[in-house]
Amino acid sequence: MDLTTRKIKFKERFDTITDTNLVARFEEFLEIHLSNKKIVAYTVQGEPLTKEMYVEKIKKAEKSVKNGYFTTVEDLEKEVENW
Structure with a gap:
């Protein structure tokens, strides 16, 4: 199947x-790939992350930890015991 046919089929499905x-x-996938931004990581859901996106996620996670939004190993071990 040639590229033109593949694009037509994709558009129909889209x-x-x-x-x-x-x-x-x-949209996000196209923006990343068409702008030639390098993907440096993926989320656990499989979403690609550019360096800028990755750094932003890290900063957000650090802020959450700083604000006390985290689970300790001890709390997690207690939770696992009830599974």
Whole structure:
């Protein structure tokens, strides 16, 4: 199958999408790949991260820890005992 045919088939399938979150993920994917930004990591959900996005996530996580939003190993071990 040539590239033009693949694009047409993709567009037809894309037009059937009703999930706005999925469309947003496609938009983000295209933005990253078409802007030639280098992907340095992926989230556990498989979303690509540029260096800027990765650093922002780290800063956000550090802020959460600083504000006390974390689980200690001890608390996690207690939780596991109840599984």
